[in-house]
Amino acid sequence: MKYMQLGLTDLIVSRICFGCWQLSPRFWGEVPIEPWRRAVTRAAELGVNFIDTAGAYGDGFAETCLGDCLAELGLRDRFYLATKFYWNFQGADRYPETTYEFIMSECENSLRRLKTDRIDLYQIHAWDPLTRPEEVAAALGRLKKEGKIRWAGVSNMNVEQMGAYRDLFDVASLQPHYNLLAREVEDRELPYCLQHRIGVIPYSPLYRGLLTGKYARDHVFKDSRGEYDLYTGGAFPRMLEALDETAKIAEGLGLSMAQLAIRWVLTNPAVTSAIVGIKTPEHIESIVPAAEGTLPIPVWHRAGNILGKAKRDALALLDQE
Numbered sequence: 001m002k003y004m005q006l007g008l009t010d011l012i013v014s015r016i017c018f019g020c021w022q023l024s025p026r027f028w029g030e031v032p033i034e035p036w037r038r039a040v041t042r043a044a045e046l047g048v049n050f051i052d053t054a055g056a057y058g059d060g061f062a063e064t065c066l067g068d069c070l071a072e073l074g075l076r077d078r079f080y081l082a083t084k085f086y087w088n089f090q091g092a093d094r095y096p097e098t099t100y101e102f103i104m105s106e107c108e109n110s111l112r113r114l115k116t117d118r119i120d121l122y123q124i125h126a127w128d129p130l131t132r133p134e135e136v137a138a139a140l141g142r143l144k145k146e147g148k149i150r151w152a153g154v155s156n157m158n159v160e161q162m163g164a165y166r167d168l169f170d171v172a173s174l175q176p177h178y179n180l181l182a183r184e185v186e187d188r189e190l191p192y193c194l195q196h197r198i199g200v201i202p203y204s205p206l207y208r209g210l211l212t213g214k215y216a217r218d219h220v221f222k223d224s225r226g227e228y229d230l231y232t233g234g235a236f237p238r239m240l241e242a243l244d245e246t247a248k249i250a251e252g253l254g255l256s257m258a259q260l261a262i263r264w265v266l267t268n269p270a271v272t273s274a275i276v277g278i279k280t281p282e283h284i285e286s287i288v289p290a291a292e293g294t295l296p297i298p299v300w301h302r303a304g305n306i307l308g309k310a311k312r313d314a315l316a317l318l319d320q321e
């Protein structure tokens with residue numbers, strides 16, 4: 001396993017981060033817990049030392065499962081734990097909230113669910129237009145002073161939003177959507193993070209699985225992916241066709257398509273660690289070798305061009321349907 005310093009923090013994290021969103025039944029349906037727990041153990045054995053979750057994943061369920069698993073297996077100190085706050089899910093409707101009171105109480109809830117006395121990276125899940133950054137900063141400053149969080153990071157934010165927080169506290173990291181099919185942050189956010197030494201931990205590096213190219217053309221997704229643009233209608237076979245072509249490039253490098261997709265993300269010098277959504281020990285085992293290197297520059301561009309064109313074609317097909 002390869003490791004990298006997360007921004008300017010003292011966290012030296014593995015280049016693969018174990019993502020826990022898969023334990024959110026709202027999006028992923030029922031994911032069997034036993035294989036997931038074995039995956040956590042396997043991740044530790046393989047040198048993965050970084051786990052990402054959120055209070056909102058399954059409305060506390062993912063944090064609770066993770067906390068139970070780490071406590072029962074005695075693995076808490078083997079991992080840096082990153083979690084997030086933003087969604088208030090206590091009532092019938094969930095809504096964004098980053099008020100001082102909410103952050104203070106939600107952090108206590110996360111600590112309790114995770115069965116730990118500290119969160120290594122506490123992230124604002126997304127920009128909240130209703131709360132002043134000064135209020136968020138005051139809460140995070142207090143939590144840091146009390147030793148309940150070690151570092152604070154952000155997710156799903158643009159340069160201006162990061163800047164508003166950076167004026168008030170150290171922003172350790174950005175968690176953006178970034179992969180071969182979602183490159184919006186490449187022009188502004190990633191250079192900004194490089195310039196200011198903010199760690200970058202992209203999510204959905206496999207575009208929620210599509211970039212593995214592993215699905216049959218008639219595959220029926222039983223989870224919410226069935227409603228996702230590139231997973232539907234004529235778009236899906238068009239994407240699989242492009243993925244077959246890209247998989248041949250991967251094969252030439254001795255990589256699976258999934259490994260190429262992860263390595264593609266890790267090749268960007270702004271990127272610290274790719275957060276991969278894991279359900280089984282096989283998922284983590286087969287993805288870990290991707291962290292061992294980067295892609296040759298021509299391959300990085302070729303894969304990006306093939307899949308970029310396929311995405312444009314696929315979205316045009318959907319428009320016609």
Ligand SMILES: NC(=O)c1ccc[n+]([C@@H]2O[C@H](COP(=O)([O-])OP(=O)(O)OC[C@H]3O[C@@H](n4cnc5c(N)ncnc54)[C@H](OP(=O)(O)O)[C@@H]3O)[C@@H](O)[C@H]2O)c1
Pocket residue numbers: 018019020021022052053125155156175202203204205206207208209210212214258275276277278279282283284286287
């Ligand atoms: N900050 C945010 O707003 C945000 C948003 C989304 C995600 N995240 C974080 O990022 C993590 C990853 O993102 P993601 O779950 O959206 O997508 P992802 O990592 O792009 O895709 C995960 C899916 O890829 C497949 N997969 C994973 N490893 C594999 C392997 N080695 N071989 C074959 N298939 C493999 C599995 O699909 P199958 O289920 O079909 O097997 C899995 O469910 C999440 O768990 C979460 O921690 C954050």
